[in-house]
Amino acid sequence: MKAARAFAPASIGNVAVGFDMLGHALQGAGDTATVRLTTSGTVRVTAIRGVVADLPTRAKDNTAGRALLGLAKLRPGVGFEVELDKGIPLGSGMGGSAASAVAALVAANSLLTKPVPLETLYDLAMDGEAAASGSKHGDNVAPMLLGGLVIAPVYGVPVRVPVPSTLFCALVHPHFVLETRKSRAALKGAYELHDFVVQSEGLALLLAGCWQKDFELIRRGFRDVLVEPRRARLIPGFARVKEAALDSGALGSSISGGGPSVFAWFDSKAKAQKAGAAMAQAFRSVKLGADVLVSKVAAPGARVL
Amino acid sequence: MKAARAFAPASIGNVAVGFDMLGHALQGAGDTATVRLTTSGTVRVTAIRGVVADLPTRAKDNTAGRALLGLAKLRPGVGFEVELDKGIPLGSGMGGSAASAVAALVAANSLLTKPVPLETLYDLAMDGEAAASGSKHGDNVAPMLLGGLVIAPVYGVPVRVPVPSTLFCALVHPHFVLETRKSRAALKGAYELHDFVVQSEGLALLLAGCWQKDFELIRRGFRDVLVEPRRARLIPGFARVKEAALDSGALGSSISGGGPSVFAWFDSKAKAQKAGAAMAQAFRSVKLGADVLVSKVAAPGARVL
Numbered sequence: 001m002k003a004a005r006a007f008a009p010a011s012i013g014n015v016a017v018g019f020d021m022l023g024h025a026l027q028g029a030g031d032t033a034t035v036r037l038t039t040s041g042t043v044r045v046t047a048i049r050g051v052v053a054d055l056p057t058r059a060k061d062n063t064a065g066r067a068l069l070g071l072a073k074l075r076p077g078v079g080f081e082v083e084l085d086k087g088i089p090l091g092s093g094m095g096g097s098a099a100s101a102v103a104a105l106v107a108a109n110s111l112l113t114k115p116v117p118l119e120t121l122y123d124l125a126m127d128g129e130a131a132a133s134g135s136k137h138g139d140n141v142a143p144m145l146l147g148g149l150v151i152a153p154v155y156g157v158p159v160r161v162p163v164p165s166t167l168f169c170a171l172v173h174p175h176f177v178l179e180t181r182k183s184r185a186a187l188k189g190a191y192e193l194h195d196f197v198v199q200s201e202g203l204a205l206l207l208a209g210c211w212q213k214d215f216e217l218i219r220r221g222f223r224d225v226l227v228e229p230r231r232a233r234l235i236p237g238f239a240r241v242k243e244a245a246l247d248s249g250a251l252g253s254s255i256s257g258g259g260p261s262v263f264a265w266f267d268s269k270a271k272a273q274k275a276g277a278a279m280a281q282a283f284r285s286v287k288l289g290a291d292v293l294v295s296k297v298a299a300p301g302a303r304v305l
Numbered sequence: 306m307k308a309a310r311a312f313a314p315a316s317i318g319n320v321a322v323g324f325d326m327l328g329h330a331l332q333g334a335g336d337t338a339t340v341r342l343t344t345s346g347t348v349r350v351t352a353i354r355g356v357v358a359d360l361p362t363r364a365k366d367n368t369a370g371r372a373l374l375g376l377a378k379l380r381p382g383v384g385f386e387v388e389l390d391k392g393i394p395l396g397s398g399m400g401g402s403a404a405s406a407v408a409a410l411v412a413a414n415s416l417l418t419k420p421v422p423l424e425t426l427y428d429l430a431m432d433g434e435a436a437a438s439g440s441k442h443g444d445n446v447a448p449m450l451l452g453g454l455v456i457a458p459v460y461g462v463p464v465r466v467p468v469p470s471t472l473f474c475a476l477v478h479p480h481f482v483l484e485t486r487k488s489r490a491a492l493k494g495a496y497e498l499h500d501f502v503v504q505s506e507g508l509a510l511l512l513a514g515c516w517q518k519d520f521e522l523i524r525r526g527f528r529d530v531l532v533e534p535r536r537a538r539l540i541p542g543f544a545r546v547k548e549a550a551l552d553s554g555a556l557g558s559s560i561s562g563g564g565p566s567v568f569a570w571f572d573s574k575a576k577a578q579k580a581g582a583a584m585a586q587a588f589r590s591v592k593l594g595a596d597v598l599v600s601k602v603a604a605p606g607a608r609v610l
Contacts, residue, residue, distance in 0.1 A: 020502045021509065137502075151513060153506040156525055159513050190495030196504070196531065197325045197442075201458040203505055204326065204512060208456060208464050211516045220461055226501070 002037040006107035008302040010087075010094040010293075012171065013139040013257035015149070016224040017203040023139035023257075024149040024163075025299040026171060029094060032085040032305070033064055033103035037111040040079030043068040050086035052096065060131070063097045064104035067128025071108055074116060080108050091177035093257040095140035101128030102144040106302045119157045121145060126154070133180045133258075140257065147301030149210060164213045164267075167297040170276035171256055171263040172241060174288040178234055183258030186230045199226050215251060215267045222252025222265065235260045237286035244282040248275030269294065307342040311412035313607040315392075315399040315598075317476065318444035318562035320454070321529040322508040328444035328562075329454040329468075330604040331476060334399060337390040337610070338369055338408035342416040345384030348373040355391035357401065365436070368402045369409035372433025376413055379421060385413050396482035398562040400445035406433030407449040411607045424462045426450060431459070438485045438563075445562065452606030454515060469518045469572070472602040475581035476561055476568040477546060480594040483539055488563030491535045504531050520556060520572045527557025527570065540565045542591035549587040553580030574599065 010029040015022045031050075043059040059065030068080045082104050088096035102125050109115045116124075125141035138152030151159040205221025208214070232238045235255065245253035245264035249271045253264035262279060266272040276292035283290035315334040320327045336355075348364040364370030373385045387409050393401035407430050414420045421429075430446035443457030456464040510526030513519070537543045540560065550558035550569035554576045558569035567584060571577040581597035588595035 018505060018509065019498070021506045151506070151509040153510060153525070154503075159510065159522065161513065187498055191498055191501065193324070193492055193496055193531070196496065196501050198459075199501070200323060200505065200508055201326045201456070203508060204323065204456040205458060205464065207509060207512050208466065217464065220458070226498070 002111050003034060004107040004110045005032060005034045005305040006103045006110065006302055007032050007305055008099040008102035008106065008144045009299060010096070010099060011140045011143045012169065012263050013095060014227065014255070016222055016228070016252060016254035017199060017206050018139065019227050020137040020139050021152050022149070023143040023152055024169070024297050025143040025147050025301055026094065026169065026293060027295040027299040028293050030087050031096065031099035031103050032087065033100065033107050034083040035104055035107040035111065036081040038079035038081060039077060041072065041077055042079045043072055044081045045084070046081050047083040048086065049084070051088065052086040052090045063128045063131045064100040066131040067101040067105050067124045068108055070124040070127050071105060071116065074120070075112060078112070089173065091179050092173050093178065093255065093259045093261040094171070094173065095144065095257060097132035097180070098125065098129040098140035099144055101125045102141050102302050106304060110304045118145065122158055133184070135184060144302050148298045161207060161210050163210045163297045164215065165298060166268055168266045168269045168272035169263055169295050169297050170245070170266065170272040170279060171261050171293045171295070172276060172279040172283060172290050173261040173293070174283045174290045176260060176288060178258060178260040180258045183231055183234060186234060187227060191226065195225050199224070218265065219251040224254045228254050231255055231259055235262070236288060237283050238262065240282040240285060241279045244278040245275050248278050250275055265297065307416050308339060309412040309415045310337060310339045310610040311408045311415070311607055312337050312610055313404040313407035313411065313449045314604060315404060316445045316448045317474065317568050318400060319532065319560070321527055321533070321557060321559035322504060322511050323444065324532050325442040325444050326457050327454070328448040328457055329474070329602050330448040330452050330606055331399065331474065331598060332600040332604040333598050335392050336401065336404035336408050337392065338405065338412050339388040340409055340412035340416065341386040343384035343386060344382060346377065346382060347384045348377055349386045350389070351386050352388040353391065354389070356393070357391040357395045368433045368436045369405040371436040372406040372410050372429050373413055375429040375432050376410060376421065379425070380417060380419070383417070394478065396484050397478050398483065398560065398564045398566040399476070399478065400449065400562060402437035402485070403430065403434040403445035404449055406430045407446050407607050411609060415609045423450065427463055438489070440489060449607050453603045466512060466515050468515045468602045469520065470603060471573055473571045473574045473577035474568055474600050474602050475550070475571065475577040475584060476566050476598045476600070477581060477584040477588060478566040478596045478598070479588045481565060483563060483565040485563045488536060488539060491539060492532060496531065500530050504529070523570065524556040529559045533559050536560055536564055540567070541593060542588050543567060545587040545590060546584045549583040550580050553583050555580055570602065
């Protein structure tokens with residue numbers, strides 16, 4: 001039986017200015033999927049190991065399983081068995097649900113005589129992730145597929161944004177679980193057009209800063225007036241952690257994906273490392289243990305192992 | 306008495322994806338201001354000529370007058386007299402209010418021993434335009450000052466976005482007046498977060514397309530799900546005019562600023578010219594005369610004459 005393994009990195013969704021449509025890959029954490037090609041025409045999730053084990057194993061309820069079901073549908077007569085090695089904690093805001101789907105798809109696609117194109121993988125990965133999040137959005141799966149900072153539209157291929165090579169991220173993951181569905185529920189309700197304008201300015205300035213390799217433009221654009229204010233209360237100590245990042249020279253700081261992880265961007269690796277320690281310390285001041293991950297923003301995407 | 310004249314071009318505000326924060330200059334229409342330096346410490350609007358004459362002449366109610374009052378405040382002992390030659394029709398959605406303010410400021414600033422920096426001019430121009438629109442936004446004044454396509458944040462210097470040199474715009478101005486205030490009133494009410502995500506995708510893809518000189522990305526991004534649906538009914542024939550643009554190969558089409566002018570982007574001058582005629586014909590089919598203006602998107606900004 002033909003088999004392949006693939007790794008998909010963790011990622012930061014939203015990146016403050018781009019709710020549901022901007023994300024970047026992270027180096028140093030991720031999920032691995034081992035996929036076997038079958039002729040069953042269906043999909044089985046045969047094992048889930050690692051930092052998370054308590055996940056649905058019914059294919060259509062599992063993000064990797066649902067993604068592979070979509071792929072199997074496109075190649076009649078083909079089926080898959082998948083084992084997941086989870087390296088991304090559940091409900092951490094690091095895209096764990098997405099990473100399993102992406103790793104499984106990349107491994108499975110490498111086994112096909114006629115692999116599907118990127119656009120199809122992307123769409124299947126979004127469908128897979130929706131099994132966990134309840135909503136279709138590409139801000140985690142797109143950077144996992146392409147690496148780096150990526151514009152993630154709901155339709156069509158995602159677009160990688162070039163970033164300065166010294167742009168670094170510090171992500172601090174506090175030791176508690178915030179369910180994606182709960183985090184999304186906090187966003188219900190009506191929004192003001194004026195807030196959209198302010199947020200759009202931020203998105204445009206941050207993207208301009210990336211293209212022009214201008215850290216000051218990135219700093220000017222880095223904001224979240226839409227989502228962060230509604231989610232901040234779900235994360236104990238958030239204001240202190242963000243303050244610690246900014247006091248350590250961050251270009252900006254916000255919630256990673258649906259939280260509770262908090263991230264910040266820096267113009268050097270050294271600043272990101274120092275700030276990461278200060279941010280973790282701020283979580284400890286509200287009695288939460290926390291792990292730190294420092295990564296290039298231009299981190300690599302998924303790969304066959 | 307020292308005097309100077311300056312010209313400021315018309316512009317397209319919003320550019321579909323960037324309500325209140327993105328705009329581009331237009332070649333072929335604009336306002337001219339003739340400014341005399343005085344020691345009165347105040348500002349007088351001494352004449353208004355051209356395609357619009359019926360405008361307030363009290364300095365604080367006139368967009369150029371209000372902008373110059375702001376400049377005079379920064380240079381104690383200095384005053385200005387200004388004559389305006391209006392080349393931009395009133396209530397056309399081509400930034401006429403903004404152009405008078407920008408032309409006056411650029412002329413006046415050239416007369417000062419210590420000119421103010423761009424950031425200050427930009428802020429004063431936004432304050433001036435607010436005399437007419439009732440709201441502070443830079444999507445018209447920023448491209449008038451810098452030329453080309455410009456990100457216009459409410460704070461700090463605007464940022465020019467490089468565009469393909471063959472990116473052209475056709476603007477069609479129907480012969481009726483749509484007051485900016487009425488056009489803004491149509492936007493009241495609540496908005497959905499989902500619509501903002503779709504709009505943000507568009508903004509990001511369009512900007513990516515400009516930086517990467519990729520017309521297909523610009524086409525993918527060109528949309529307005531936020532503002533156009535609420536304003537379209539204020540413009541007779543809008544749907545037909547937009548359809549005529551798209552049928553003629555437009556990358557996208559939407560309302561220019563607060564309307565009623567409609568614009569579209571093209572990947573060549575020839576397409577823009579042909580489409581402009583078709584768009585004007587569509588306005589005629591609803592009994593509206595219309596003028597066509599074809600311009601590079603990278604049109605020049607304001608200049609001292």
